[in-house]
Amino acid sequence: xxxxxxxxxxxxxxxxxxxxxxxxxxxxxxxxxxxxxxxxxxxxxxxxxxxxxxxxxxxxxxxxxxxxxxxxxxxxxxxxxxxxxxxxxxxxxxxx
Numbered sequence: 001x002x003x004x005x006x007x008x009x010x011x012x013x014x015x016x017x018x019x020x021x022x023x024x025x026x027x028x029x030x031x032x033x034x035x036x037x038x039x040x041x042x043x044x045x046x047x048x049x050x051x052x053x054x055x056x057x058x059x060x061x062x063x064x065x066x067x068x069x070x071x072x073x074x075x076x077x078x079x080x081x082x083x084x085x086x087x088x089x090x091x092x093x094x095x096x
Contacts, residue, residue, distance in 0.1 A: 017045075018046055021042040021045065021046050021053075022042075022053070022056050022057060024042070025039060025042055025053070026057050026058065026059055026065070028072070029057055029068070029069040029070075029072035029073050029076075030065055030068045030069050030072055031072065032071070032072045032075055033072075034072055034073065034076050034078065035076060036050075036076065036077075039053055039054060039078060054073065054078050054079060057073065058070050058073070
């Protein structure tokens with residue numbers, strides 16, 4: 001009856017929608033126009049948790065866009081600053 005496996009078609013369409021949503025959000029993050037509401041809307045449409053989607057936005061394969069996307073996410077308060085470094089722990093140990 002079916003020429004192709006319907007489950008494989010459904011999975012392919014879901015993956016394509018995921019890629020499109022993440023690419024759109026990455027473009028907005030690079031431009032610096034991303035908002036929390038955009039992330040929530042795409043997360044709801046893709047059935048993802050917003051935090052999971054935020055982690056997927058910066059494309060690590062392209063260093064320049066990755067840095068710009070992270071900067072845009074920080075401006076929108078969607079991503080924190082840098083995490084603690086070894087020097088931070090040393091400074092904490094010296095104080096206590």
